[in-house]
Amino acid sequence: MQETLKYIGENKLRFVDELFELLRIPSISADPAYKNDVLKCAELVSSYLKTAGADQVEICETDGYPIVYGEKMISPDLPTVLVYGHYDVQPADPLELWRRPPFEPYIEKTDLHPDGAIFARGSADDKGQFFMHLKAFEAMMQTNSVPCNVKFIIEGEEEIGSVSLGKWVNENKEKLSCDCILISDTHIYSNEQPTVTTGLRGLSYVEVEVEGPNRDLHSGLYGGAVPNPIHVLSRMIAKLIDDDGRILIDGFYDNVDVVSDEERADMNKLKDNPDEFKRSIGLSGVEGEKGYTTLERTSIRPTLDCNGIWGGYTGEGAKTVIPSKASAKISMRLVPYQTPEEITEKFTTYFEKIAPDTVKVKVTPHHGGMPYVLPTDTKEFLAAKTAMETAFGKEVLPYRGGGSIPITAMFEQVLGAKSVLMGFGLDSDAIHSPNEHYGLFNFYKGIESIPLFFENYVK
Numbered sequence: 364m365q366e367t368l369k370y371i372g373e374n375k376l377r378f379v380d381e382l383f384e385l386l387r388i389p390s391i392s393a394d395p396a397y398k399n400d401v402l403k404c405a406e407l408v409s410s411y412l413k414t415a416g417a418d419q420v421e422i423c424e425t426d427g428y429p430i431v432y433g434e435k436m437i438s439p440d441l442p443t444v445l446v447y448g449h450y451d452v453q454p455a456d457p458l459e460l461w462r463r464p465p466f467e468p469y470i471e472k473t474d475l476h477p478d479g480a481i482f483a484r485g486s487a488d489d490k491g492q493f494f495m496h497l498k499a500f501e502a503m504m505q506t507n508s509v510p511c512n513v514k515f516i517i518e519g520e521e522e523i524g525s526v527s528l529g530k531w532v533n534e535n536k537e538k539l540s541c542d543c544i545l546i547s548d549t550h551i552y553s554n555e556q557p558t559v560t561t562g563l564r565g566l567s568y569v570e571v572e573v574e575g576p577n578r579d580l581h582s583g584l585y586g587g588a589v590p591n592p593i594h595v596l597s598r599m600i601a602k603l604i605d606d607d608g609r610i611l612i613d614g615f616y617d618n619v620d621v622v623s624d625e626e627r628a629d630m631n632k633l634k635d636n637p638d639e640f641k642r643s644i645g646l647s648g649v650e651g652e653k654g655y656t657t658l659e660r661t662s663i664r665p666t667l668d669c670n671g672i673w674g675g676y677t678g679e680g681a682k683t684v685i686p687s688k689a690s691a692k693i694s695m696r697l698v699p700y701q702t703p704e705e706i707t708e709k710f711t712t713y714f715e716k717i718a719p720d721t722v723k724v725k726v727t728p729h730h731g732g733m734p735y736v737l738p739t740d741t742k743e744f745l746a747a748k749t750a751m752e753t754a755f756g757k758e759v760l761p762y763r764g765g766g767s768i769p770i771t772a773m774f775e776q777v778l779g780a781k782s783v784l785m786g787f788g789l790d791s792d793a794i795h796s797p798n799e800h801y802g803l804f805n806f807y808k809g810i811e812s813i814p815l816f817f818e819n820y821v822k
């Protein structure tokens with residue numbers, strides 16, 4: 364191990380340069396205009412995987428963007444760890460809020476990253492994180508210390524719901540057979556208090572449309588006498604959550620797992636720092652479901668958020684009009700044992716129920732995903748905890764993340780293996796936002812933790 368860590372120390376500046384090459388490619392999966400860049404990114408990932416020492420490296424075609432595969436089989440008697448990551452990124456807009464262009468990576472110090480952070484779209488989500496695995500693997504290869512079989516799948520559609528990967532995993536069960544899945548695509552609580560992510564929320568995402576009159580109307584001639592779809596939609600949205608932060612959809616909480624007082628006490632050991640939380644996002648106060656802490660509201664409790672709302676005239680100046688239609692996009696984060704199908708159905712029933720009969724409503728479901736939990740008494744959790752404790756020199760606690768990686772639940776179902784979420788970002792790294800960044804400290808701690816994970820897992 365000493366030799367592997369030494370190799371990492373001696374090569375870490377080069378690792379950053381190589382990561383910059385990946386970050387320069389705008390591999391935005393959501394926008395077809397970037398198709399060639401996404402494909403180019405898959406090429407670069409595969410060439411990096413080859414140089415790191417993986418065998419059977421392939422760019423596997425799918426109906427969507429390709430999946431990069433590679434492996435190192437040491438012995439059939441040893442366990443197999445499957446490493447998962449994604450090379451696609453979120454769109455970079457609004458561009459004007461970036462201090463420098465999103466695909467021209469640079470390093471700058473911040474309060475939370477005194478050693479510097481890499482700024483670029485995808486630096487933390489997920490290029491900077493999956494790249495740690497390529498470099499840790501290279502270090503193990505170069506020091507003859509790969510302790511078990513390793514497989515890699517790096518996909519290009521995570522940010523748009525992993526549709527092709529879902530299908531591909533089902534068709535390639537044998538190829539992907541493994542004992543556990545190792546993923547770095549989540550966050551730690553802070554650099555002072557490292558954590559292993561033991562849970563992710565699921566997701567149900569819907570778009571709603573309210574239609575009133577059959578055309579846009581003059582607001583002077585018709586105003587006051589007809590249902591205005593924007594008003595109707597606003598009233599309906601107001602009926603989704605009450606003043607105590609409870610979601611009012613019938614049966615919404617039916618299948619919510621009640622987390623024991625013991626586990627709640629444990630998770631609240633992570634010192635919730637409300638002032639820093641508010642400061643970091645420029646708020647004077649927080650809100651949420653009554654009876655729960657901020658930490659609980661963002662992890663063990665389901666939530667509902669309006670993500671976008673539109674309708675009527677939004678251009679320059681004034682136009683007096685009652686629009687024919689108004690729409691919104693709404694996401695719901697789910698916890699065990701809610702399912703996206705169940706919640707989308709309950710949402711639809713409720714939304715239709717609260718609609719006045721003067722309008723027509725339409726609910727269109729988008730992609731969803733199941734929640735995921737990794738118990739703390741598993742070999743996977745303990746190997747990650749011990750690895751990170753060695754790398755950080757600090758006690759590591761379990762922590763449930765609020766975001767979603769729907770493929771984790773599917774891996775468990777199809778491959779029968781647990782995912783361990785050993786991610787190293789910080790919530791303040793601004794993933795999906797302008798000026799996304801990833802701390803150099805975090806990048807290096809991640810690369811060091813990975814060989815330690817392998818060592819502990821195989822032991």
Ligand code: BES
Nearest residue numbers: 488521522523524548549550764766767
């Ligand atoms: N890496 C994130 C998820 C994440 C980040 C989980 C930080 C926990 C901590 C992932 O790329 C992501 O953005 N997932 C989406 C869901 C997907 C279906 C689009 C999300 O959580 O919104």
Ligand code: MN
Nearest residue numbers: 488489521548
């Ligand atoms: Mn991600």
Ligand code: MN
Nearest residue numbers: 453488522795
């Ligand atoms: Mn993401």
